[in-house]
Amino acid sequence: xxxxxxxxxxxxxxxxxxxxxxxxxxxxxxxxxxxxxxxxxxxxxxxxxxxxxxxxxxxxxxxxxxxxxxxxxxxxxxxxxxxxxxxxxxxxxxxxxxxxxxxxxxxxxxxxxxx
Amino acid sequence: xxxxxxxxxxxxxxxxxxxxxxxxxxxxxxxxxxxxxxxxxxxxxxxxxxxxxxxxxxxxxxxxxxxxxxxxxxxxxxxxxxxxxxxxxxxxxxxxxxxxxxxxxxxxxxxxxxxxxxxxxxxxxxxxxxxxxxxxxxxxxxxxxxxxxxxxxxxxxxxxxxxxxxxxxxxxxxxxxxxxxxxxxxxxxxxxxxxxxxxxxxxxxxxxxxxxxxxxxxxxxxxxxxxxxxxxxxxxxxxxxxxxxxxxxxxxxxxxxxxxxxxxxxxxxxxxxxxxxxxxxxxxxxxxxxxxxxxxxxxxxxxxxxxxxxxxxxxxxxxxxxxxxxxx
Numbered sequence: 228x229x230x231x232x233x234x235x236x237x238x239x240x241x242x243x244x245x246x247x248x249x250x251x252x253x254x255x256x257x258x259x260x261x262x263x264x265x266x267x268x269x270x271x272x273x274x275x276x277x278x279x280x281x282x283x284x285x286x287x288x289x290x291x292x293x294x295x296x297x298x299x300x301x302x303x304x305x306x307x308x309x310x311x312x313x314x315x316x317x318x319x320x321x322x323x324x325x326x327x328x329x330x331x332x333x334x335x336x337x338x339x340x341x342x
Numbered sequence: 343x344x345x346x347x348x349x350x351x352x353x354x355x356x357x358x359x360x361x362x363x364x365x366x367x368x369x370x371x372x373x374x375x376x377x378x379x380x381x382x383x384x385x386x387x388x389x390x391x392x393x394x395x396x397x398x399x400x401x402x403x404x405x406x407x408x409x410x411x412x413x414x415x416x417x418x419x420x421x422x423x424x425x426x427x428x429x430x431x432x433x434x435x436x437x438x439x440x441x442x443x444x445x446x447x448x449x450x451x452x453x454x455x456x457x458x459x460x461x462x463x464x465x466x467x468x469x470x471x472x473x474x475x476x477x478x479x480x481x482x483x484x485x486x487x488x489x490x491x492x493x494x495x496x497x498x499x500x501x502x503x504x505x506x507x508x509x510x511x512x513x514x515x516x517x518x519x520x521x522x523x524x525x526x527x528x529x530x531x532x533x534x535x536x537x538x539x540x541x542x543x544x545x546x547x548x549x550x551x552x553x554x555x556x557x558x559x560x561x562x563x564x565x566x567x568x569x570x571x572x573x574x575x576x577x578x579x580x581x582x583x584x585x586x587x588x589x590x591x592x593x594x595x596x597x598x599x600x601x602x603x604x605x606x607x608x609x610x611x612x613x614x615x616x617x618x619x620x621x622x623x624x625x626x627x628x629x630x631x632x633x634x635x636x637x638x639x640x641x642x643x644x645x646x647x648x649x650x651x652x653x654x655x656x657x658x659x660x661x662x663x664x665x666x667x668x669x670x
Binding site: 237238239241242243271272273274275276286291294295298300304305306307309310311312313315317319332336 | 489491492494495499511512513514516517518519520521523524527531571573588660668669670
């Protein structure tokens with residue numbers, strides 16, 4: 228399956244809701260073990276919220292090995308790859324390393340305890 | 343990663359002369375000849391950049407919150423109105439209207455140079471009609487009652503970053519627009535602002551700075567973080583600090599978040615600019631060498647973000663970024 232993001236979303240991939248549109252299309256394909264290509268040709272802007280929904284959520288139940296094997300992402304605009312890498316790192320922490328999130332949450336708990 | 347090409351070093355930015363402890367003008371009751379109804383006259387003060395000016399803006403918010411429902415905004419004591427003031431006052435008017443109140447603007451009290459600037463940035467055309475905005479040193483006044491992503495990208499990438507005040511490659515320009523878009527999206531998703539988001543920017547040639555301010559009148563970052571943590575005793579400064587860490591989000595069930603500001607922070611650091619965020623009683627400021635999170639006594643119910651970039655001769659671009667490592 229090849230998905231042209233410009234055709235589906237337009238030049239500006241900004242919102243979480245837009246990201247979910249992509250997720251809803253590709254998640255079943257990946258779960259069936261089918262290859263997916265996301266082509267970002269003509270996309271100008273990608274916001275991390277969009278990528279969190281479209282790609283970050285995949286890490287909840289699609290093994291990383293399968294994602295590396297099946298999912299191809301091409302023609303990202305400048306800055307897009309860096310954002311994508313950070314989204315993937317965050318999602319990895321969120322789904323597979325809860326101690327990272329717990330450490331962040333401890334900042335809040337510690338400061339509240341001082342009151 | 344942002345790369346800064348060689349260029350001339352730029353001297354330290356000129357500080358605007360600000361005075362603490364200014365006496366805020368007290369509101370006065372006035373009777374309007376045309377309507378024969380009493381209005382509260384609110385004196386708009388001089389607003390530039392810096393904590394004292396933000397305090398004055400937040401004092402305005404308290405004035406209109408506390409007294410009456412019909413206001414006359416008087417500019418006779420305003421000698422300068424920076425972009426933060428324009429965005430804030432626009433939002434304040436819409437907030438009062440949203441609560442069922444009324445605001446009249448006493449245009450006759452405006453100094454000619456301020457009136458010209460308000461015409462140039464489009465504020466006048468929104469509230470009075472007539473001409474504007476046009477290109478000059480202004481980044482137009484903008485009201486977003488709902489998220490218009492294409493309009494917003496055009497505003498940020500073309501009207502602000504596309505004016506060549508800061509020399510950015512096209513790629514970096516859109517990449518930065520994406521990061522700042524995230525501030526707006528967060529405002530719409532998390533702030534519960536009933537009037538939306540208000541923006542205005544200004545290029546200051548003598549200071550060699552370009553500034554953009556966005557403000558909402560919503561629940562604010564500290565409140566969102568406290569709600570998320572189910573702990574109302576969290577300090578505003580701690581909540582702000584937490585919210586600015588990579589990987590934090592208050593969106594329930596989200597697969598991580600909070601990655602959007604990194605590139606913006608990186609540019610601010612390289613460029614020697616500043617990122618300031620006021621949110622209720624919380625304050626965060628990011629400078630080239632430091633980050634600070636503070637509690638503030640003067641506050642308002644909302645979040646106000648100001649991004650300041652120095653207009654230097656350097657050229658900023660993204661370095662090549664794709665590698666051959668597996669993505670996941």
